[in-house]
Amino acid sequence: MVDPLMLKLGEERSAIRELFEYGSARKREIGEDNVFDFSIGNPSVPAPACVREEIARLLTEMPPETLHGYSSAPGLPEVRRAVAQYIETAFGVPMSASLVYMTCGASASLVAALSAILQEGEEVIVPAPFFPEYAVFVRTAGGKLLPVPTDKSFHLDLTAIERAIGSRTRAVLVNSPNNPTGAVYGEGEMRALGELLRRKSAQFGAPIYLVADEPYRELTYGAKPVYPMAVYENTLVLYSFSKSLSLAGERIGYIAVSPRCARAEEVFAAVCGAGRAHGYVCAPTLFQRVVSACLGEVSDVEVYRANRDLLYTSLSDMGYACTVPEGAFYLFVKALEEDAKAFAERAKAHELLLVPSDSFGVRGYVRISYCVPRRTIERSLPAFRALMDDYAR
Amino acid sequence: MVDPLMLKLGEERSAIRELFEYGSARKREIGEDNVFDFSIGNPSVPAPACVREEIARLLTEMPPETLHGYSSAPGLPEVRRAVAQYIETAFGVPMSASLVYMTCGASASLVAALSAILQEGEEVIVPAPFFPEYAVFVRTAGGKLLPVPTDKSFHLDLTAIERAIGSRTRAVLVNSPNNPTGAVYGEGEMRALGELLRRKSAQFGAPIYLVADEPYRELTYGAKPVYPMAVYENTLVLYSFSKSLSLAGERIGYIAVSPRCARAEEVFAAVCGAGRAHGYVCAPTLFQRVVSACLGEVSDVEVYRANRDLLYTSLSDMGYACTVPEGAFYLFVKALEEDAKAFAERAKAHELLLVPSDSFGVRGYVRISYCVPRRTIERSLPAFRALMDDYAR
Numbered sequence: 116m117v118d119p120l121m122l123k124l125g126e127e128r129s130a131i132r133e134l135f136e137y138g139s140a141r142k143r144e145i146g147e148d149n150v151f152d153f154s155i156g157n158p159s160v161p162a163p164a165c166v167r168e169e170i171a172r173l174l175t176e177m178p179p180e181t182l183h184g185y186s187s188a189p190g191l192p193e194v195r196r197a198v199a200q201y202i203e204t205a206f207g208v209p210m211s212a213s214l215v216y217m218t219c220g221a222s223a224s225l226v227a228a229l230s231a232i233l234q235e236g237e238e239v240i241v242p243a244p245f246f247p248e249y250a251v252f253v254r255t256a257g258g259k260l261l262p263v264p265t266d267k268s269f270h271l272d273l274t275a276i277e278r279a280i281g282s283r284t285r286a287v288l289v290n291s292p293n294n295p296t297g298a299v300y301g302e303g304e305m306r307a308l309g310e311l312l313r314r315k316s317a318q319f320g321a322p323i324y325l326v327a328d329e330p331y332r333e334l335t336y337g338a339k340p341v342y343p344m345a346v347y348e349n350t351l352v353l354y355s356f357s358k359s360l361s362l363a364g365e366r367i368g369y370i371a372v373s374p375r376c377a378r379a380e381e382v383f384a385a386v387c388g389a390g391r392a393h394g395y396v397c398a399p400t401l402f403q404r405v406v407s408a409c410l411g412e413v414s415d416v417e418v419y420r421a422n423r424d425l426l427y428t429s430l431s432d433m434g435y436a437c438t439v440p441e442g443a444f445y446l447f448v449k450a451l452e453e454d455a456k457a458f459a460e461r462a463k464a465h466e467l468l469l470v471p472s473d474s475f476g477v478r479g480y481v482r483i484s485y486c487v488p489r490r491t492i493e494r495s496l497p498a499f500r501a502l503m504d505d506y507a508r
Numbered sequence: 509m510v511d512p513l514m515l516k517l518g519e520e521r522s523a524i525r526e527l528f529e530y531g532s533a534r535k536r537e538i539g540e541d542n543v544f545d546f547s548i549g550n551p552s553v554p555a556p557a558c559v560r561e562e563i564a565r566l567l568t569e570m571p572p573e574t575l576h577g578y579s580s581a582p583g584l585p586e587v588r589r590a591v592a593q594y595i596e597t598a599f600g601v602p603m604s605a606s607l608v609y610m611t612c613g614a615s616a617s618l619v620a621a622l623s624a625i626l627q628e629g630e631e632v633i634v635p636a637p638f639f640p641e642y643a644v645f646v647r648t649a650g651g652k653l654l655p656v657p658t659d660k661s662f663h664l665d666l667t668a669i670e671r672a673i674g675s676r677t678r679a680v681l682v683n684s685p686n687n688p689t690g691a692v693y694g695e696g697e698m699r700a701l702g703e704l705l706r707r708k709s710a711q712f713g714a715p716i717y718l719v720a721d722e723p724y725r726e727l728t729y730g731a732k733p734v735y736p737m738a739v740y741e742n743t744l745v746l747y748s749f750s751k752s753l754s755l756a757g758e759r760i761g762y763i764a765v766s767p768r769c770a771r772a773e774e775v776f777a778a779v780c781g782a783g784r785a786h787g788y789v790c791a792p793t794l795f796q797r798v799v800s801a802c803l804g805e806v807s808d809v810e811v812y813r814a815n816r817d818l819l820y821t822s823l824s825d826m827g828y829a830c831t832v833p834e835g836a837f838y839l840f841v842k843a844l845e846e847d848a849k850a851f852a853e854r855a856k857a858h859e860l861l862l863v864p865s866d867s868f869g870v871r872g873y874v875r876i877s878y879c880v881p882r883r884t885i886e887r888s889l890p891a892f893r894a895l896m897d898d899y900a901r
Contacts, residue, residue, distance in 0.1 A: 116714060116771060117778035118650075121624050125781030132581060139580070161572040170567060179554040185756045187529060188521075219612055219759065219788070226787035231514050248784075255785045257511075321509060363578045364793030366612065366759075378509060385510035388518030391641075392648045393786045394619035395612070399795070400757030 129247055130474045131155055134459075138468045145466070151495035153483040154468045156294065156444065158361035160414040160486070166360060169408040173401065182404075186397045189387055190217030190369070194407040198369055201410040202352075206342035211374050214383050216390065217398035219366040221330045221355035222248060226393055228351050228370050229256035229286070231385035232324050237285040239326075242271055243476035244447070246294050246328070256389075258285065262476045268438055269296035269447070271304045273311060280315045286324040287312060291340055292331035295475050295482035296447040297423075297440020299338040302346075309347030322349040322377045330355040330368070333413040335442035336420050348375035351382070356406045358444075361414045367402040419444045422485040422492055429496050433503050444486040447472070450479050451506040461505060465498040522640055523867045524548055527852075531861045538859070544888035546876040547861045549687065549837065551754035553807040553879070559753060562801040566794065575797075579790045582780055583610030583762070587800040591762055594803040595745075599735035604767050607776050609783065610791035612759040614723045614748035615641060619786055621744050621763050622649035622679070624778035625717050630678040632719075635664055636869035637840070639687050639721070649782075651678065655869045661831055662689035662840070664697045666704060673708045679717040680705060684733055685724035688868050688875035689840040690816075690833020692731040695739075702740030715742040715770045723748040723761070726806045728835035729813050741768035744775070749799045751837075754807045760795040812837045815878040815885055822889050826896050837879040840865070843872050844899040854898060858891040 128136070134154035142150045173182055189195065195215040202210040218224040225248075229239065233256040241249055243262040253260040261284075263275040276287065287308070291300040300308075309325070316323045327343035329352055344350045355368030372383045397403075426446055427439050436449035448469075450458035455471035459481055462469045472480035485492065521529070527547035535543045566575055582588065588608040595603040611617045618641075622632065626649040634642055636655040646653040654677075656668040669680065680701070684693040693701075702718070709716045720736035722745055737743045748761030765776045790796075819839055820832050829842035841862075843851035848864035852874055855862045865873035878885065 117625055117775055118623060118627050118782070121778040121781035121785060122774060123781065124784050125624075125777035125779065128581075128780075129784075136580060155578065157573075157577045159573055162576055166576075167567050167572065170563065174560055174563060179560065180550075180552055180754055183555055183559075183755045183757050185548065185550045187532070188525060219792075222787035222789045224787075230511060231518075232510055234511050251785055252787060255787075361573055362576045364576050364790060366789065366792050381515060382510055384518035385514040386518065387521075388514035388516065389511070391517050391522075392514060392644055394615035394617075394645060394648075396615045396759065397757060399612075399759050399792050401794075402792070 124251065131247065131470050134468050134470055141466070148494065150466050150468065151491055151498055152468045153485065153487065154470055156358070156484050156486060157363055158358055158414060158486050159488055160361055160418045162361040163409060163412045163414055165409040165412050166362070166405055169405045170401065173404055182401060184400065186400050186403060188390060188397055190215065190398055191400065191403050194403045197407045197410060198371070202371060205411065206345065208342055208344045209374050210371060214372040214374055214379055216370040216383065216386050217403050218368045218370055218390070219395055219398055220357055220368045221328060221353060222252065223366065223395055224353035224355065224368050224370050225249070225252045225328065226255055227386050227389040227395065228326055228353055229253055229258060230389035230392065231382060233258035233285055236283065238281070238283045239286045239288050240276060240279050240284060241288045242276070244269070244295050244472055244480070245476050246290060247474035249288060269293065269298040271300055271308060273304065273307050276308070277311055280323065282319050284315070284323055286326045288326045288328065290328040292335055292442025294331065294443055295445045295472070296438065297443050297445050299335055299340050299441035302341040305341045305343065306346045312347055312349070316349065325350040326353065327351070328353045330358045331443040333359045334416055334419060334444060336423065336440070338441045340442070344373040344375070348373060349377055359413050360406065360409055362402065365399065365402045367398055367406055419486060422487070422489060425489070426483065426485050426492050430499060433500055435499070435503070444484060446483040446485055447480050448483060450481055451503070453479055455479055455481055462502055465502050467495060467498050467502060517644065524640065524863050527861050527863055534859070541887065543859050543861065544884055544891055545861045546878065546880065547863055549751070549877050549879060550756055551751055551807060551879050552881055553754055553811045555754040556802065556805045556807055558802040558805050559755070559798055562798045563794065566797055575794060577793065579793050579796060581783060581790055583608065583791055584793065584796050587796045590800045590803060591764070595764060598804065599738065601735055601737040602767050603764060607765040607767060607772055609763040609776065609779050610796055611761045611763055611783070612788055612791055613750055613761045614721060614746060615645065616759065616788055617746035617748065617761050617763050618642070618645045618721065619648055620779050620782040620788065621719055621746055622646055622651060623782035623785065624775065626651035626678055629676065631674070631676045632679045632681050633669060633672050633677060634681045635669070637662070637688050637865055637873070638869050639683060640867035642681060662686065662691040664693055664701060666697065666700050669701070670704055673716065675712050677708070677716055679719050681719045681721065683721040685728055685835025687724065687836055688838045688865070689831065690836050690838050692728055692733050692834040695734040698734045698736065699739045705740055705742070709742065718743040719746065720744070721746045723751045724836040726752045727809055727812060727837060729816065729833070731834045733835070737766040737768070741766060742770055752806050753799065753802055755795065758792065758795045760791055760799055812879060815880070815882060818882070819876065819878050819885050823892060826893055828892070828896070837877060839876040839878055840873050841876060843874055844896065846872055848872055848874055855895055858895050860888060860891050860895060
């Protein structure tokens with residue numbers, strides 16, 4: 116009666132969303148302050164002032180039928196120009212407004228980009244752990260996700276990637292700063308990845324695309340991520356303002372196809388076709404204008420840094436094994452037993468909502484989203500200690 | 509190198525979008541006032557005051573990290589409750605918040621609903637003429653679009669629908685008030701359609717869904733369209749605020765699954781799964797709240813009525829054959845030669861941008877979107893007369 120795959124996707128929500136819904140219900144039961152909800156990457160830092168100011172200005176100065184009207188499918192021309200110019204200035208690479216496609220956020224970007232470049236059965240290599248919905252989106256695009264391991268600090272294992280590349284490889288999908296590990300890939304490893312993809316593209320006689328999912332680009336604690344287009348030509352950068360401007364619910368981002376990409380115009384046309392096929396008429400027009408006015412602005416990263424430092428230091432001191440996050444707002448922590456799901460269940464008994472790592476493509480870890488009020492972390496520390504004690508007994 | 513179908517969809521834009529883009533370029537060339545752009549259904553009437561007021565209130569009263577944060581995938585609970593209550597009150601049918609799924613507009617609703625209910629190769633019957641993107645969305649959902657003729661006034665031909673229904677029929681997709689004809693289906697024909705679907709569902713042992721695409725529900729000139737859930741149980745209503753609140757660019761709407769639908773919860777879960785598969789994380793949260801506060805409000809329909817009357821009377825007087833639209837803001841006019849594309853090309857020479865009917869699934873007509881400033885219609889009349897003269901010569 117209904118499509119069985121869609122039913123399955125609807126009934127088995129992602130582990131993250133499942134926990135988020137559980138947390139919302141649990142908060143209603145026992146009070147918001149008594150649930151330590153580290154489930155979802157929902158920014159806790161307010162949007163920068165420019166967001167509110169620009170909305171207010173637009174409401175006053177622009178006729179509503181213009182402000183809220185359709186844009187062209189790839190976006191408002193002036194917004195696409197502003198984004199292209201920003202990329203050129205901030206990252207020192209050539210960019211063209213005609214290759215910028217405004218989207219309804221990172222997930223929409225992934226669906227459109229992957230559907231554009233993948234033909235039935237082609238493979239996408241992704242370093243694990245990875246954002247679980249990648250598997251869903253690659254399947255929607257008719258492709259096959261091929262996870263490869265990362266090294267001990269969750270950085271790229273180029274040997275593993277090289278070994279995985281074959282004649283059916285169409286893309287390598289990287290996410291740096293990384294969800295769920297907080298790893299930020301260095302310029303050296305990204306250049307080496309570019310070199311590898313260049314060599315393999317030549318070997319197989321077709322471009323292997325670098326798809327860079329970059330919603331956390333500005334959320335780093337010292338590291339400055341290299342711009343992917345600077346290290347490799349066949350690159351699509353997928354950006355979202357969800358995290359940098361704390362606009363996760365407003366669904367606004369873009370796909371930028373590198374002008375150095377082979378047949379860039381065709382790739383871009385396929386992106387437009389994929390957006391159309393999936394019902395994306397245009398990105399929300401008010402927020403297209405808002406982000407265009409706020410390019411380069413970032414929510415206060417220092418709040419996340421303070422959270423990271425408190426959480427990392429406290430958990431390390433208690434005896435938890437974790438790698439210090441270089442970016443994003445996730446801490447990836449070794450579970451205290453092999454089965455991460457069982458560990459997350461025991462954590463739940465202490466009202467700690469941690470996402471088990473299985474759906475991220477690795478076993479034995481949990482992800483802690485520390486984009487939460489600082490008091491949530493402070494109040495959660497006894498619970499983390501009690502959880503540790505559970506296992507010490 | 510890229511997916512050939514996506515490339516094709518990207519390169520061959522819809523006839524409507526193609527003309528819209530041509531119009532935008534042409535206006536830059538010869539001035540906005542000199543192009544009579546009747547291409548796209550972009551509301552020309554401002555959003556009701558409640559839209560601006562509610563945005564301003566939310567900006568003042570709600571912390572931005574709450575206002576712009578993620579909602580649950582089907583929408584904010586309070587918004588879903590408000591929509592369900594509105595449907596119950598306004599249309600006198602039972603509705604449940606748990607069966608309301610907030611979407612990024614009508615196209616997103618169509619992709620999610622069709623992907624949910626269609627399995628590979630199943631058929632969707634649609635009365636022609638129809639909104640051309642239906643063909644794209646049905647294909648994305650893995651189904652097959654089966655157009656059936658309407659009667660002379662573009663109303664339902666139930667005999668044709670009955671003849672078309674077979675064992676592979678999964679849905680009938682209706683759009684009333686209709687784009688492109690302005691027809692509003694009467695209660696009688698809708699009840700007869702419900703009766704037919706009930707009988708055929710029983711015959712084939714599986715529900716045939718009624719999918720009602722209703723972005724123009726409130727835009728009528730006397731007719732009050734019956735609520736589809738009131739005439740048939742296996743109904744999904746797809747709604748968008750694009751036209752009623754003049755918010756076409758903001759991408760906000762909903763899917764409502766009738767509680768009387770067989771296995772309604774499963775259908776709803778499949779809708780959620782389909783939204784997830786296509787990258788729809790949640791509907792834009794600011795506008796979820798805005799539309800929830802503006803339920804029942806409508807942009808000034810009298811402006812469209814005046815446009816309709818002027819255009820219909822003037823063109824009829826000139827000798828054009830057209831049916832008076834009962835709703836929406838489109839006039840469907842017989843082309844002055846068999847080939848509607850050739851006719852639309854000749855119209856272009858007079859700066860009249862009319863969409864040929866071929867992609868709507870019928871031949872020999874053009875669609876005129878009269879959601880334009882009144883002066884556009886006034887100034888266009890000599891051009892329509894000149895076009896008629898072209899053919900009189």
